[in-house]
Amino acid sequence: MTQQTADIQHLKTLARRISLVENEAVGYEQLLEQLPAGSPTRVIGITGPPGAGKSTLVNTLITTLLAQQKTVAIIAVDPSSPFNFGALLGDRIRMSQHFNNMQVFIRSMANRGALGGLSPKIIEVSDVIKAAGFDYLFIETVGVGQSEVDIAGIADTTVVVLVPEAGDEIQTMKAGLMEVADIFVVNKADRDSADMFVKNLRLLSAERHTRDWQIPVLKTIATRNEGVEELIAAIDKHQQQINGQDRRSILMADKAWQLIQHRRMRNVNKQQLQQQIQQALQEGNFNLYRFINNWQ
Ligand SMILES: Nc1nc2c(ncn2[C@@H]2O[C@H](COP(=O)(O)OP(=O)(O)O)[C@@H](O)[C@H]2O)c(=O)[nH]1
Numbered sequence: 001m002t003q004q005t006a007d008i009q010h011l012k013t014l015a016r017r018i019s020l021v022e023n024e025a026v027g028y029e030q031l032l033e034q035l036p037a038g039s040p041t042r043v044i045g046i047t048g049p050p051g052a053g054k055s056t057l058v059n060t061l062i063t064t065l066l067a068q069q070k071t072v073a074i075i076a077v078d079p080s081s082p083f084n085f086g087a088l089l090g091d092r093i094r095m096s097q098h099f100n101n102m103q104v105f106i107r108s109m110a111n112r113g114a115l116g117g118l119s120p121k122i123i124e125v126s127d128v129i130k131a132a133g134f135d136y137l138f139i140e141t142v143g144v145g146q147s148e149v150d151i152a153g154i155a156d157t158t159v160v161v162l163v164p165e166a167g168d169e170i171q172t173m174k175a176g177l178m179e180v181a182d183i184f185v186v187n188k189a190d191r192d193s194a195d196m197f198v199k200n201l202r203l204l205s206a207e208r209h210t211r212d213w214q215i216p217v218l219k220t221i222a223t224r225n226e227g228v229e230e231l232i233a234a235i236d237k238h239q240q241q242i243n244g245q246d247r248r249s250i251l252m253a254d255k256a257w258q259l260i261q262h263r264r265m266r267n268v269n270k271q272q273l274q275q276q277i278q279q280a281l282q283e284g285n286f287n288l289y290r291f292i293n294n295w296q
């Protein structure tokens with residue numbers, strides 16, 4: 001078997017395992033339970049408002065990392081703006097004589113879990129991908145509502161992508177985005193207002209300086225591949241910095257919390273609840289608290 005067929009086989013196996021987990025098909029729990037401890041994969045959440053340039057940025061990150069002979073996986077949790085990977089990969093494969101193995105794996109996933117927030121499937125799928133040993137796993141999510149907070153519970157490093165137009169709103173920037181950022185990226189830095197915005201954001205993030213980490217504010221022009229190497233350097237620096245810290249157990253606790261919540265609620269069906277309550281009401285002397293205590 002050539003290296004290339006072996007790699008393709010590897011990716012096919014991975015795709016199959018992910019489908020198994022996504023569909024909760026027979027054997028998926030065993031698969032998850034047998035995932036090895038530890039993985040070299042750096043998991044990076046890319047979040048921010050729609051249109052900020054997250055997908056474009058991830059595209060350029062892939063190109064840059066591939067050129068450095070790194071392997072990259074991507075989960076896109078934003079089906080509204082699909083990646084233009086077909087063209088990218090086609091070009092890469094044609095362009096580079098070194099590009100004879102499959103270094104990229106891409107998967108899109110639906111946004112929402114039944115409970116709102118990110119689907120807990122994303123946690124499981126990202127763990128399956130991590131077990132395959134990619135150097136980087138990028139997870140793109142749209143930073144509206146709760147999702148940016150949830151992604152911070154999955155990613156080792158959370159990159160918040162903003163655009164200069166957000167300048168007026170910066171004082172009222174959603175607390176969620178401010179709190180989860182390990183790195184700020186001001187994309188579309190080709191726009192005039194970029195410098196002022198970066199300056200204000202630096203002032204704001206300086207207030208959030210901790211003993212261990214000063215949140216960097218970086219400028220990028222994703223469409224021109226500018227600032228991307230600096231972003232990778234900042235990501236790598238952050239990953240080194242969090243190594244061996246409490247962060248690992250904090251992240252794990254976050255994930256455990258989401259997964260337990262999902263599992264506990266799995267058999268709870270509102271319609272069914274309503275039917276049961278309707279019946280109980282007919283029997284008379286209904287008490288909601290007795291009902292839920294006896295419910296299973
Ligand atoms: N001027 C400019 N446009 C950009 C830049 N990065 C992305 N865009 C454009 O912004 C639009 C939204 O980009 P997209 O990556 O889909 O944003 P997402 O919704 O955050 O994933 C696209 O038309 C991009 O071409 C940039 O650095 N400068």
Ligand SMILES: [Mg+2]
Pocket residue numbers: 054055056078081082140
């Ligand atoms: Mg996108």
